[in-house]
Amino acid sequence: MAGNSRDAGRSVTARALSVLTAFDTEHTRLTLTEIARAADIPLATAHRLLGELEEWGALRRESDGRYCVGLRLWEIGLLAPVYTRLRREAMPFMQDLHQSTGENVHLAVRDGLQTVYVEKLAGRRSAPVISRSGGRLPLHTTGVGKVLLAYSPSSVLHAYCEGTLSRPTPYTIVEPGRLGRELFGVRQRGFAQTTEEMTLGSCSVAVPVRVHGELVASLGLVVHSARADFVKLLKPLAPAADSLGRRLAETSGATVG
Amino acid sequence: MAGNSRDAGRSVTARALSVLTAFDTEHTRLTLTEIARAADIPLATAHRLLGELEEWGALRRESDGRYCVGLRLWEIGLLAPVYTRLRREAMPFMQDLHQSTGENVHLAVRDGLQTVYVEKLAGRRSAPVISRSGGRLPLHTTGVGKVLLAYSPSSVLHAYCEGTLSRPTPYTIVEPGRLGRELFGVRQRGFAQTTEEMTLGSCSVAVPVRVHGELVASLGLVVHSARADFVKLLKPLAPAADSLGRRLAETSGATVG
Structure with missing residues (x-):
């Protein structure tokens, strides 16, 4: 050699x-x-x-x-588009969301068959969460993960269900058929929710961030189960994700993931 | 070969x-x-x-x-201690600072003769700033930079003044003698301030983050000149930096920069 x-x-x-x-x-x-x-x-x-x-x-x-x-x-590493483009454009919206809700705000993308957390905002009074920027979690156990899976090509869901679905809590959905129906519902409603499926005591709600109709990321909130008023949480969340998608579409046609 | x-x-x-x-x-x-x-x-x-x-x-x-x-x-890259330790511990304090002031919140460290911005929080209503996470700026033109310079060994200031000091605005202090006196004042008062020395229309105030008395970072706020009430801004800033320093001292003795 x-x-x-x-x-x-x-x-x-x-x-x-x-x-x-x-x-x-x-x-x-x-x-x-x-x-x-x-x-x-x-x-x-x-x-x-x-x-x-x-x-x-x-x-x-x-x-x-x-x-x-x-x-x-x-x-x-911070020169990666996921940071320079996606995270930069998302931060002001995430700040506003955190300010208006006081809850954990998550921005995530899909990499292969995993959720990658791009950014997480948490105050000292937010529910404790295990996510971290640059960290990975399964796709089926969190709100942002369900959104990323629901809006991906069906081949991704098939590949995902071929593996063993982890079950961090008794409420995690691990049956492929049930998960498929759940994700169908996510697409119908335009948002995902979880109830103690990743961590006992925590619930989440998440929506897609789309550029020209195509999924690029997911934006979500994680709250204490006692504060899980999904309708109330969606009110600032859905418009924030829509505005972010429009903003990303305006600023450049380049990929952001 | x-x-x-x-x-x-x-x-x-x-x-x-x-x-x-x-x-x-x-x-x-x-x-x-x-x-x-x-x-x-x-x-x-x-x-x-x-x-x-x-x-x-x-x-x-x-x-x-x-x-x-x-x-x-x-x-x-996100596994670097500057991120896993310093930034992680600082974020809740930075969130609270941003929430209570609505202004740009900066966390910075010194690398050689430059300021490296570790994190920046900005809402859509904060003053526009040119800093970015992972970005570098001179030490003598910003509040956090002045703190980093003021609390460094005097050999750093001497080395710094051997180079040409950039002058982004007419208000930037570029005379080594005047800068030295300014930094002496920073150590006396325990905080630094700038008035349109980096960007016209923006002012800043910054304080040291110390672990066991040793400088590890600087925490600062950047505001529109019209909102530059330093006394009011220092009120939440100084305790946040002190709490962060204590938190870093508690969590580990390892370096954070």
């Missing part, structure tokens, strides 16, 4: 990327040994790659020797 | 990173040719690297053939 720079090159880039893959929500600070093991590369290779990644700012070495994701990688 | 995998490796990782460096706020969507030129690598090499980066999800190829930063790089 050392004599073939093309193969060596491919391998090295893949290795550098595998170092980054060692980091996830549960593992934000890792030692050299942990990274080498997670990336399945020799310690000496890991050491050299980490040095290069640190020098560039992709990783940062903390005072205890552990590595974490660096400021520069964070900055470059 | 092809016969030396160590050198080839170093070069390939550096090249892959240089591809990422081609992207910035002004260049979020680039063609293959533009990337090759910006990264100063041959077209064929760029093509191969882009394929690998796209496959992994670091970049995404849009329908018009242009590349942009991908969802996966954005997700990994």
Whole structure:
């Protein structure tokens, strides 16, 4: 391999990327040994790659020797359209929604068969939620996820139901037939709701954000079950999603996801 | 070089990173040719690297053939401590500040000789500002920047003043002596303020966020000049920064910047 720079090159880039893959929500600070093991590369290779990644700012070495994701990688990541376009345009609407309701406001997109949370606004008095920006959750257990699934091509729902549907609470809908009927209802009504299907004590309502009729994201509210007045919550939510869709359509034809 | 995998490796990782460096706020969507030129690598090499980066999800190829930063790089970037720790803990305080004032709320850290904006909250009625999360601005022109400079080691101020101080408005303080006195005052008072020093029509006030007495960030408000009642703005701002500092001290001893 050392004599073939093309193969060596491919391998090295893949290795550098595998170092980054060692980091996830549960593992934000890792030692050299942990990274080498997670990336399945020799310690000496890991050491050299980490040095290069640190020098560039992709990783940062903390005072205890552990590595974490660096400021520069964070900055470059924020250039993704999901952030520069979708999140930027959505924020003022999300702020207003949070201000008028005091509840958790979520903006999410679908990536493959998962919900990716783009932004979450929560005050200190909002219901506790497990979502976080850049975090992933299943599609069938949350309001925004149901919207993303309901407005996707039917092939996505079929692929989704081929996997095992997780059941975080006894109220989660895990039967494919029942889920299909539920999603049909979402399209009919134009919004999704959940009642303690992800977290006991929390309910949600969500609506699609569409650009020229095409789904690009979902906007939702998560509230304490005791405050789950869906009609009242939809009143500011639906117009906000419509305005955001129009705003995205105006600002550019480029994809936002 | 092809016969030396160590050198080839170093070069390939550096090249892959240089591809990422081609992207910035002004260049979020680039063609293959533009990337090759910006990264100063041959077209064929760029093509191969882009394929690998796209496959992994670091970049995404849009329908018009242009590349942009991908969802996966954005997700990994969000694992940086500046986001997972600092921004997460700050958000509820920032939400409350935005809700009680209706103004732009900024959270910023210092990276070298620049202000890096970690988070910005703005409603549709807030004064227009040029900051953005992951964006950089000079240290001497904004409230949060002045705080970051005032509470840094004096060597930072000396290094800063060795460069040319930009002057975005006629009111920007660019004389090193005057700036030094201003920053002395910031430390005395415990807050910084600007009056149309970054943008005409906008004023700002900012305070330090300290963990065990050490500066980790700055929290600030930017308002229309007509609404620049600093005493009134400091009332919710200073306690919020103090509470955030205590919260960061409680949750972990690890660095947050």
